[in-house]
Amino acid sequence: MKITVCIGSSCHLKGSRQVVEQLKELITAHGLEEDVELSGTFCMGKCEQGVSATLDDQQFSLSPENTKEFFEKNIRGVLAAK
Amino acid sequence: MNNLCADIGYRSLNKKGELLCGDSVEVTSQTDNSNSKIIVLADGLGSGVKASILSTLTARIIAKMMAEGLDIEDCVSTIAATLPVCSVRGVAYSTFTIIHLIDNEDAEIIQYDNPHVILLRQGKYVELPTTIMKIDGKEIYKSRVSLQKDDVFIAVSDGAIHAGVGKYLNFGWERDNIIEFSETFCQVGYTAKTLTTILLDKCNELYGNEPGDDTTVCVVKIRKREPMNLVIGPPQDPDDCSKMMSLFFSKEGKHIVCGGTTSMIAADFLRKKLIPLLEFPDPEIPPIARIDGVDLVTEGVITINKVLTYARDYLAENEDYAAWSFHRDGASQIARLLFEEATDINFYVGKAVNPAHQNPDLPINFSIKMRLVDELATCLRQMGKNIKLSYF
Structure with missing residues (x-):
């Protein structure tokens, strides 16, 4: 799985740093470094929905508040089902 | 001469x-x-x-x-x-x-x-x-x-x-x-x-x-004279992208690319990969990125705004020197290149309006970007640098 988080100006102001840091911690805490690749990108052109992120080809709108929920549901949940 | x-x-x-x-x-x-x-x-x-x-x-x-x-x-x-x-x-x-x-x-x-x-x-x-x-x-x-x-x-x-x-x-x-x-x-x-x-x-x-x-x-x-080039913002007319980039990259000296979209245009022009780094040495400043052949790639407005703060301080009390002289974030790196290394700086400023930045909830917009560049140029002139601004 590959998560790409936008680190452009607009998403930065909306908290992409906190999102990235939470994801980094969560991935390490659950030992998922092998399964999940975390990367950054500049503007995805969806600034109004920021923090923009993609999980493989799926588009998500994250915030520092919903990151944990997103991780549990869309990453751990999907990995567990595999 | x-x-x-x-x-x-x-x-x-x-x-x-x-x-x-x-x-x-x-x-x-x-x-x-x-x-x-x-x-x-x-x-x-x-x-x-x-x-x-x-x-x-x-x-x-x-x-x-x-x-x-x-x-x-x-x-x-x-x-x-x-x-x-x-x-x-x-x-x-x-x-x-x-x-x-x-x-x-x-x-x-x-x-x-x-x-x-x-x-x-x-x-x-x-x-x-x-x-x-x-x-x-x-x-x-x-x-x-x-x-x-x-x-x-x-x-x-x-x-x-x-x-x-x-x-x-x-x-x-x-x-x-x-x-x-x-x-x-x-x-x-x-x-x-x-x-x-x-x-x-x-x-x-x-x-x-x-x-x-x-x-x-x-x-x-x-x-010794040290030329430096900085591009910020995509051109108003998208057809001018390669013209702007070829003028920018043909100049002698180091090259700094500022802005998310701008760096994608630069990467396209050079046919190289744009790799954003996910490190936040300064929590206020978005991460930098790498493109083969470019000396420094950073985010745009937030980073330049910080550089301007450093420039104003440099001309006055010079108290922030302790921070930007060695920190690894984009703004500190630009400050070192522009304030310390460069003597002649060419700015390539794209006048495109970023639709995403026109959101009234965000503290950034087009006129702010233009003002930031103008004020930075003024500060750099006060530092005794030769500044050339080209708009696209």
């Missing part, structure tokens, strides 16, 4: 309790030749308002007259005739030091009653060949040397050599002590402004943070 240029820095400490500084520094270019510069350091009699007026008049008049190509004799007699006479002491008096850089090839140094200018060449003190002329009964010292790369000229007002008198030192921080102190760090590669700050901080320390006199340090460092 050679490839040398002058990096000029100066700052003053006010005498304890004074709101105005009685020393003045004036820097101008010769009217008909921007490669010739005139730097005047004047120290007015007394302190406070009176001294400030005397020194400002002296520095401005000399700088202006020399910029128009007039003789030193005329300047001195004009000053003697113009300065208001001090009611307490019955004289009109301000000392001065003039460093006149001619075509970046020679320096002519004219001094009246200030501590003599110190020349450090290859990090070692060199005695200036000096002749004495008499103008209106005043003894004026004149020297001329041809410039070499890494020459450092240090001009100080007498507040510097009196630093610490009766407090930490018996006779003050004499000229020989200043030479000895400066020799230890002048070759490390600091800019004129930073050298100035180091010397002035030392004076302040010797005064126990309570300067007994107005103290000014002015440093002129002769260095």
Whole structure:
């Protein structure tokens, strides 16, 4: 799985740093470094929905508040089902 | 014409309790030749308002007259005739030091009653060949040397050599002590402004943070020209992307790309991958990225805004130096490249409006970007850099 988080100006102001840091911690805490690749990108052109992120080809709108929920549901949940 | 240029820095400490500084520094270019510069350091009699007026008049008049190509004799007699006479002491008096850089090839140094200018060449003190002329009964010292790369000229007002008198030192921080102190760090590669700050901080320390006199340090460092190029923002017309990029990348010197979309355009143009790094050395500043063939890739407005903050501080107190001089975030890296390394900077500014930034909830928009670039250019000009702005 590959998560790409936008680190452009607009998403930065909306908290992409906190999102990235939470994801980094969560991935390490659950030992998922092998399964999940975390990367950054500049503007995805969806600034109004920021923090923009993609999980493989799926588009998500994250915030520092919903990151944990997103991780549990869309990453751990999907990995567990595999 | 050679490839040398002058990096000029100066700052003053006010005498304890004074709101105005009685020393003045004036820097101008010769009217008909921007490669010739005139730097005047004047120290007015007394302190406070009176001294400030005397020194400002002296520095401005000399700088202006020399910029128009007039003789030193005329300047001195004009000053003697113009300065208001001090009611307490019955004289009109301000000392001065003039460093006149001619075509970046020679320096002519004219001094009246200030501590003599110190020349450090290859990090070692060199005695200036000096002749004495008499103008209106005043003894004026004149020297001329041809410039070499890494020459450092240090001009100080007498507040510097009196630093610490009766407090930490018996006779003050004499000229020989200043030479000895400066020799230890002048070759490390600091800019004129930073050298100035180091010397002035030392004076302040010797005064126990309570300067007994107005103290000014002015440093002129002769260095090689270093071109730098910075592109920010996509062009207004998307068809101009490759034109803008080919002009930008064809320029000599280092290349800095600012802005998310801009860096994607640059990566496309170079047919290289754009790799954003997910590190936040400074939580306020978005991460930098890498593109093969580009020296630095950063985010746009937030980063440039921080650079502007650093630039304003650099021109004033220079307190943030401790932060940007070594930090790894994008803004600090740009600050180092622009303030320290570059002498000639070409800005390529794209005028495209980023629809995403027009959201009223966000503290960034198009006009802010344009204003940031303009203000940064103004600050950099004040640092003595040659700036060229091209809009697309």
